[in-house]
Amino acid sequence: MKKKTRNRVIAVVAVVVVALIGYFSFFKKEAVADKTVKVGIMSGSKESTEIWDSVAKKAKDQYGINLEFVRFTDYNQPNTALVNGDVDINAFQHYAFLNEWNQANKADLQPIGDILISPIRLYSKKYTNVQDIPNKGTIAVPNDTSNESRALHVLEGAGLIKLNTKAGALATIKDITENPKDLTIKELDGSQTASALSSVDAAVVNNDFSVPAGLTSKEVIATEPLNKDSKQWINIIVAKKEDKDNKLYQDVVKAYQTKETEDLFAKLYPEKGTIPAWNLNLK
Template identity: 50%
Template sequence: MRTRRLIIGVIIALIVIIGAGFAFGALHKTKTNAKTVTLGIMPGGKQEDAIWKVVKANAKKSYGIDLQFVNFTDGDQPNKALASHDIDLNAFQHYAYLKSWNQSNHGDLVAIGDTIITPIHLYSTQYKSVDALPDGATIAIPNDLTNESRALHVLKNAGLITLNSSQGLQATVKDVKSNPKHLVIKEVDASQGPRTLPSVAAAVINYNFAQSAKIPASDSIFVEPFNADSHQWVNIIVANKKDRNKQIYKDIVSAYNSENVKATIEKEYPDGGEKAAWDLKF
């Protein structure tokens, strides 16, 4: 009897040990399979939230990734946080901004995927077309270096001016090569573009400021085309250079570059204020 009890005791002990082993293995497996990526963004309102909600769902469903967002309100902070590895990725800037930031901060951040482009418009409340702009007309453009260059390229693509090619994509008003209509180019703070519009013939205004000021789409007389000039304004997902080939980060790009995200962008921006950029031809 004593021997039988001993055998039963040994069997029970073995069951407990094996069970604990399975539990530990399951726990270890759960921890190993838990994949979290933190991505820094700037607050963009309900429309942007709707887009990121779909991206997050794609990342979870297709790749088993828990995509977590870190919100920043200062445009300089997402890159600093990424460079110091406080976050894994960020998605708030275009190629031109990243290039400028890397140069100014001796940074080593790289784009790993395209997201959207927000075309900039030339608006006018007085004229219905670019051709109707008279000789000597005043055109307002943003005065910060990035948006000034972008606005000048809009005027160039509208056929109003030409630019010195040596400046490439970093042009200022000093780089205007020809100005057949003798336009007066007035530099103003980007946020003041909408207020300036009633007093000038036309103004190049960023979409977010035009939208906030409720400027109707009918006042747009020219929209930035998708070409070599505008490619630098494509928004991007950014990583540290040494992490650029990590599969988990490539999966986040794929989660964004999907048909349901594109459909959501089109739904949230029926006026074309934002366009899915990953399959555009520049």
């Protein structure tokens, strides 16, 4: 082979090799990008952050998935972000909230995995027993439809009010049939009930906000029971209807539903304020 011809062959081979390297490098990057999942969550406590960090590590190590978190500050944002494609899945709501949101927004977002349940609690910085709440006292509750219903049932369970609602219906303050202490039920955004404790007699506070507010079991005067009616309060991972069976998103669910996550819940929530729900046996 002549020297000139040989050099041409070498040059062509070099070009082909460089092209192949570039080709496979490009598609490798594309593959990595394709395995990034944006998860919409609430800006919450360090405990919640630690759990999601653990899930992200599991997703990366076992399934090669990169979790990218988009954090929100109120409950009105994450579902809209999911519908708009700003996140791929979200994890902030329970079944009842999702059902109500879907109906109100003519949407069809779908649950793809149970994650946790947080029995909500009635807190007070003034009293240690619900019976000590005075006549004409004020109790703050979350004002979104599902959590307000949940809060009112906590008050009913504590003997402060009685409700009359149809089976399966969400309760509102209009459903209060008995209020022997003539209590004022103050409806506030869920993020504000904890801060209202300085100005009201008691407040029902969701766990997303009670932990960041520094509330502890010492301020709890009533707790929501766990029973067969509690399924609607289980928090879930949610996707668009067309993505319900998406393997990538199902693998994120698997990365969450592990023994490691269960152990982390036990460590971070020793008072069982929040517990894993995927193996929960509700009776």
